[in-house]
Amino acid sequence: MTNFVTGPVRVSVPATSANLGPGFDSLGLALDLRDRLEAEIIDSGLVVEVEGVGSEDVPLDERHLVVRSMRAAFDELGVQPPGLRLSCTNVIPHARGLGSSSAAIVAGVWLARELVAGGRLLLGDEGLLDLAARIEGHPDNVAPALLGGFVIAGQDADGSFYAVPSEVDPRIGAVVFVPPEPVSTELARGLLPKEVPHADAATNAGRAALLVAALGGRPEELWRATADRLHQDYRRPAMPASLELVDALRAEGVPAIVSGAGPTVLAFTDTTDGLMARCPEGWTALQLEIDSRGALAW
16 A cells, blocks of 8 residues: 555535537536545445435446546556545536536546545646546536636647636626436437538637636626527527526526536626526526636645
């Protein structure tokens, strides 16, 4: 056990919202709703404990996403522990478009690195981001989960990933409306067409660029900047109530979007006046700050 640190290591990882309307698969934002996890090397075996969200239905063995992510990071670091104990306290809703899987992946690779003596020298932050993005398949959620704040992320032609943090005006916050029923990312992505009209792509490119400016200091432009033509309407059959809420809020001038692949609805705001009361019956409304910290020890 000389390759590993003694005692537990702990990490908290924020929820994230990707796409943000026009920034499909490229823009992501960290939100102050955090899962907390603890891991420790033990003599043998695997012990997984889960409290909170998912405690009744996530696997408590090697199939657990945090464990799989830890194994991938240990492989990257060239070691595997003799035994492992993992404890998760989850608050991020699952399958709701708030980055629960990315939080699990980031937590797993982060914990594994911290459990290895000299792990940060062997696997730097860029390597950690690259590994997390490879596990997830894309970087738009894992980047803000790891780095915090608002991040522009993508993949280059050679397969490498990049993530560039951008400023967020401190006046901007968010209200999320979380429906009771999940929608799988696979289902939501499967509704998207293989091709879109050139005019729609051009419009989205302009709105995504405007969104960077709006979040950075022009919040009065958020309503215009969050308009989307690439993915939200195509996903309406999978989440009609979510798109109805987006339409109703936008008709009143509220910059509302589908969070990630949905079905959660996110509304940008500098005040919550009246917004919490717009929560549909049976849904949950949460007022959240933009989280600038990303993954961190606690």
